[in-house]
Amino acid sequence: MSIKENIRQGTLPEKPISVSEYISVLNEILVRIRVKLVGEVSGMKIASSGHVYFSLKDEKTGDVINCALWNSVYRMCGVKLEEGMQVIISGSADIYGVRGSLTFKVKTIEPVGEGALRKAYEELKAKLTKEGLFDPERKRTLPAYPRKIGVITSKKGAAIHDFVNNLGKFGCKVYLCDSRVEGQEAVKDLLLSLKVMKEKDLDVLAILRGGGSLESLIAFDNEMLVREIKNFPVPVVAGIGHHEDITLVALAADVSESTPTAAANKLSKGFQEAKEIVFSSEREIIGSYKENIHQKKEVLYEQTESVKGFFREIIERYKGSEEEIKRVVSFASYLIREKERRMMNSFKEIIQELKNSLRYYTTRIENLENSILLNNPERQLKKGYAIMQKEGKVVKSINDLREEEVVETIHFDGRAESQIKKIKKNKKYE
Amino acid sequence: MSKEDNLTKNLEKLSAIARWFEEKEEVDVEEGLQKVKEAAEIIKKSKKRLKEIENEFEEVKKELGENEEE
Numbered sequence: 001m002s003i004k005e006n007i008r009q010g011t012l013p014e015k016p017i018s019v020s021e022y023i024s025v026l027n028e029i030l031v032r033i034r035v036k037l038v039g040e041v042s043g044m045k046i047a048s049s050g051h052v053y054f055s056l057k058d059e060k061t062g063d064v065i066n067c068a069l070w071n072s073v074y075r076m077c078g079v080k081l082e083e084g085m086q087v088i089i090s091g092s093a094d095i096y097g098v099r100g101s102l103t104f105k106v107k108t109i110e111p112v113g114e115g116a117l118r119k120a121y122e123e124l125k126a127k128l129t130k131e132g133l134f135d136p137e138r139k140r141t142l143p144a145y146p147r148k149i150g151v152i153t154s155k156k157g158a159a160i161h162d163f164v165n166n167l168g169k170f171g172c173k174v175y176l177c178d179s180r181v182e183g184q185e186a187v188k189d190l191l192l193s194l195k196v197m198k199e200k201d202l203d204v205l206a207i208l209r210g211g212g213s214l215e216s217l218i219a220f221d222n223e224m225l226v227r228e229i230k231n232f233p234v235p236v237v238a239g240i241g242h243h244e245d246i247t248l249v250a251l252a253a254d255v256s257e258s259t260p261t262a263a264a265n266k267l268s269k270g271f272q273e274a275k276e277i278v279f280s281s282e283r284e285i286i287g288s289y290k291e292n293i294h295q296k297k298e299v300l301y302e303q304t305e306s307v308k309g310f311f312r313e314i315i316e317r318y319k320g321s322e323e324e325i326k327r328v329v330s331f332a333s334y335l336i337r338e339k340e341r342r343m344m345n346s347f348k349e350i351i352q353e354l355k356n357s358l359r360y361y362t363t364r365i366e367n368l369e370n371s372i373l374l375n376n377p378e379r380q381l382k383k384g385y386a387i388m389q390k391e392g393k394v395v396k397s398i399n400d401l402r403e404e405e406v407v408e409t410i411h412f413d414g415r416a417e418s419q420i421k422k423i424k425k426n427k428k429y430e
Numbered sequence: 431m432s433k434e435d436n437l438t439k440n441l442e443k444l445s446a447i448a449r450w451f452e453e454k455e456e457v458d459v460e461e462g463l464q465k466v467k468e469a470a471e472i473i474k475k476s477k478k479r480l481k482e483i484e485n486e487f488e489e490v491k492k493e494l495g496e497n498e499e500e
Contacts (some may be wrong), residue, residue: 354487358480361437365476368444372469375451377462387459394456410459 020097027094030102036090037065037104038112044083050074052081056089056104065093069106076187077109078223079120086112090185108184110218117214121221125248128223133230133252140235140254144270146203150175150234152193153208157181159260163208163239166264170271175200181209186219194228202234204267207249208260211241220247229253239263381412398425437483440476444469 003025006013017025039056042064046052050071055064067089069081081087091107111117128134149167153159155178164174177196179189190207197205207229209220219225220240226248229236238253239260250256257263265272373379377387387410388395395401405420447469451457 351487351491358484358487361441361476362480364441365444365473365480368441368448368469369473371448372444372451372466372473375448375457375462376466377457377459378466381459396456 023095023097023100030093030095032092034090034092034107036088038086038088039065041081041083041085041087044081054081056087065104066101067104067106069109073107074109076191076222076224077184078124078187078221078225079109079111080123081109086116088112108187110184110215114214117218121214121245121248124221124223124226125251128226128248128252133226138230142235142237142255142267142270143203145170145274146172146267146270148173148175148201148203149267150177150197150200150202150205151208152177152179152190152197152205153260154179154181157208157210159208159210159239163206163260163264166261166268168264168268168271170268172267175202181219182212182216184218187222187225190219190222190225191228194225194232198233204235204237205232206237206239206260206263206267207253208239208263209241210260211258217241217247220249222249225249226252237263237266378412381410386411398423437476437479440472440479443472444476447472 003013003017003021007025007029037056039058042055042057044052044054052069052071052074054067054069056067057064069077069089074081079087087109088111089104089106089109091105093102093104095102111120132138149172151160151163151174153163153176155176159181160176167174175197177193179193180186181190207220209217211217214221217240229238229249229252235254236252238247238250238256239262240247240250240256240258242250242258246256255263255266257266381387388407389410390400390405390407395407401407401420401423403420403423407418407420409416409418447465450465451462454462
């Protein structure tokens with residue numbers, strides 16, 4: 001059975017063990033007993049290495065316990081220890097084998113009481129202010145449109161949810177580094193988180209936590225943390241709730257807001273403004289476009305009216321010309337018809353003349369023919385008439401004849417000689 | 431157109447023959463007959479000529495003034 005099994009069973013080991021072995025066993029047990037102790041600092045010594053050694057004395061009993069505060073821890077805690085100071089320390093004890101003495105290894109240390117904390121806060125604030133860490137001119141401007149945002153806070157707290165919910169949907173990438181944010185123990189986590197975040201490609205870093213007492217927010221009044229934030233490669237936004245005064249981390253940050261929600265709004269402000277600009281520009285562009293279209297329409301309308309007027313005028317002119325042409329054509333047609341009519345009239349006159357002329361000739365010839373036929377001696381002779389001649393002359397009167405005279409009568413088909421036997425005067429056609 | 435076909439001349443000739451008969455107190459039968467024969471010949475030619483003229487006239491009317499006749 002090993003010594004550890006003896007210890008667990010509460011039995012005495014059969015064989016003795018070395019002192020060193022015993023101390024080692026004790027230390028294994030002691031290291032697991034982590035506690036917070038409250039007491040008064042006494043017999044404080046700071047070694048050349050920077051480590052701090054002191055005794056923590058129980059005020060009531062006067063009991064003491066030796067404490068060792070390593071330089072790195074002391075610096076990290078940001079507390080300036082003084083003799084007689086009431087402090088709370090956390091850590092665990094072990095036995096220093098060489099001396100056989102028990103030493104409490106301090107992991108965190110913080111002053112006890114509001115007054116002490118306030119005093120420490122004021123002193124540190126004054127010191128850092130003097131150094132110019134909070135100077136406004138040292139504040140860096142936040143990027144207008146941060147896309148890669150590092151966030152240091154507790155993933156279990158409400159802060160991260162408030163922050164993300166209020167960041168808006170602008171396509172930002174949030175890298176969360178989970179860290180304790182409560183009490184002095186948070187300092188170490190916060191410093192480690194800053195170290196991690198330094199390695200990341202970020203546009204901005206946000207450190208978040210809700211409000212609380214000076215004691216609960218003690219980590220955010222830590223000098224080392226303030227310096228780290230001041231030296232952080234990209235701008236830092238603090239979304240840390242207040243105690244009575246603003247925390248030193250918030251003072252050191254480039255932008256400080258009192259809540260995670262406000263910090264988120266600050267980071268998304270550029271996007272929100274851009275969105276508003278886009279919306280207003282859109283309205284302006286559409287408005288001016290509409291106005292432009294309206295103006296163009298007006299111009300087009302005017303031009304259309306002008307063209308219409310122009311064509312109306314042309315059409316009116318054309319109509320006028322058309323009427324004129326019609327009049328001219330009509331007049332020309334009238335002239336032609338008139339010419340034709342006159343020509344036809346002349347023609348008719350000529351025809352009539354010719355007709356008259358023909359009729360004249362015909363009548364005239366007929367008349368002459370009748371006249372000549374009437375005078376044709378043969379015609380009379382054929383009717384039975386005869387021409388009496390005496391001595392070669394036509395006998396026209398009975399007085400030209402004497403009884404017993406020989407006369408010659410001409411007939412249509414011959415001649416005859418006759419002798420007048422008796423003359424009967426004034427006896428016609430008896 | 432021959433001289434014989436000239437209507438005006440023929441008319442003059444016929445008129446002359448007609449006058450001859452009217453003015454002659456005593457018509458010589460032989461001469462009168464001769465005149466009548468001459469006149470008959472002239473009349474015959476003249477009628478023929480008149481007919482020709484009339485036909486030509488109708489042709490011209492048809493060509494130029496058919497519509498006018500309507």
